[in-house]
Amino acid sequence: MIRRLSDYREVVDEAKISEIYRKGNKIADNHILHINSTYYGGGVAEILMHMMPLLDDIGIDVGWRSLVGSPDFFRVTKKFHNALQGEEITLTDMKKRVYEQTNLSFAKFTHIDHDLVIIHDPQPLPLSKFYKRKQPWIWRCHIDLSEPQGEIWEYLRGFILPYNLVVYQMDEFAAQGVSGDYTIMRPSIDPLSVKNKDLPDGTIEKYTQKAGIDRERPLITQVSRFDKWKDPQGVIKVFDLIREEIDCQLLLVGAMATDDPEGQQVYEEVHSLIKDRNDIIVRIGAHDIMVNAIQKSSDVVLQKSIREGFGLSATEALWKKTPVVASNVGGLPAQVKDGETGFLVEPDDYEGAAKKVMDLLTDEDLREEMGENAKQHVKENFLITRHVEDWIDLWTKLLAPGA
CATH class of the missing domain: 3.40.50.2000 (Glycogen Phosphorylase B;)
Known part of the structure; x- marks a missing residue:
């Protein structure tokens, strides 16, 4: 309608x-x-x-x-x-x-x-x-x-x-x-769109299951086009550092833009890095309901861009009360208020990004506090x-x- x-x-x-x-x-x-x-x-x-x-x-x-x-x-x-x-x-x-x-x-x-x-x-x-x-x-x-x-x-x-x-x-x-x-x-973002509206728990469960997510383990997600500026390879590096300390899973949700001919190449490079791994999932072309359920179910969203015009997927996650760890580049600092709605790190600081994600994964009260701040910040600005x-x-x- x-x-x-x-x-x-x-x-x-x-x-x-x-x-x-x-x-x-x-x-x-x-x-x-x-x-x-x-x-x-x-x-x-x-x-x-x-x-x-x-x-x-x-x-x-x-x-x-x-x-x-x-x-x-x-x-x-x-x-x-x-x-x-x-x-x-x-x-x-x-x-x-x-x-x-x-x-x-x-x-x-x-x-x-x-x-x-x-x-x-x-x-x-x-x-x-x-x-x-x-x-x-x-x-x-x-x-x-x-x-x-x-x-x-x-x-x-x-x-x-x-x-x-x-x-x-x-x-x-x-x-x-x-x-x-x-x-x-x-x-x-459009708060009433399929991607951003509130979903019933049953719908979230259905689509996270379809995405292959293990609800018993912490979930880290990045939602981005397959683009080298989004640094999906760097996300995997950060995740590998976290996995040394915490049993968790990574979900890379990507899409192809019709005006970006490099997307397929980036996807193939990412796919080659995760062959035979069961702790990293790649979903290409996920529809909006699934993206919504994934962002809502994630414990932390990671937006580790090298360059970023704005990065609306960060705003989408914040609207769903999911804290974001993001690179301190482009429009991301306007969304991710360091220490309030998530954390900011430098694009090449893999260890720093891993530490901030682990801080959130191990502190439920901090996640909830930042999640509340995040939704209010989006409501007032985006x-x-x-x-x-x-x-x-x-x-x-x-x-x-x-x-």
Whole structure:
């Protein structure tokens, strides 16, 4: 069933729901468009999927289109993504040609006559170059740009400059050299979605059993795309240190994003590390109910990313009162308050991560205290209702500044 904004009264104050409806009325006559690179896989697509029906219910005409690209295009843009997070790249004319030609081709059959356009991440970034822009354009960047590789940033910056506004996840990602006109907008989760709503105990038991979990042993979990920046190999290193002290199990829940051609390779590397082990489980493509049950049943969620734009799987776990041990990178410190909702460690501190996980595994009172803090922190900061309101406020500034 399609959810309405009013359905969120069970988790958000009713007065706030009314306020969001009223704000939306100010821009209800406008037609707004989101463009990203995939309809499925990854946080951007998931956020948009849950947000579109709410905006429609509020009365705002908002559409969503996904860039059409070849495998070569997505191989190139994955290299761009990696370089924006600090990896070296050889920026050849061929890469530039594939990148720009794909955007040009898409522009030829995608007509944009909307009042405002939001472009997500680097894949469709050049689109503004191929239109006579008669409306505001926003670039919404979900990537950790704290240390971009210089050559790729210099190249992409030329496409960013014409945009009216840039939206980042964190102030730390607002790289120098682009117009100072930017805003910060944190991502969100949908608390009423299948992945995040409360489940009956029987349902949790059913799906954890299907996942192969031994309910008698402590469970450590990481939920992430199969991506080298999520460092699943490092998670296994941390787990091996914990196993020297505690009889427990590790569950790696992963998925493939359609715009990430490296996912299969990372999955195969992980699979090769765990052959013939019965204390590590890998689940690929787990559906939302199973992910929900796993996060709720986990004693600790480990998010040991090397780079991280935000990492919504950490927020999902916190919402379910599961403490998180996370790397002190990207958007994770905004979610994991060290010593309050979980612990932060440096990405290469395997022993430190193992110790923090063991502190939680051996102290039930600490887990419960952090779990309560975690849910409240998410409720106050990272729910979809706040995210919808953020967009409406921003669109109103651009479309109806006097309203």
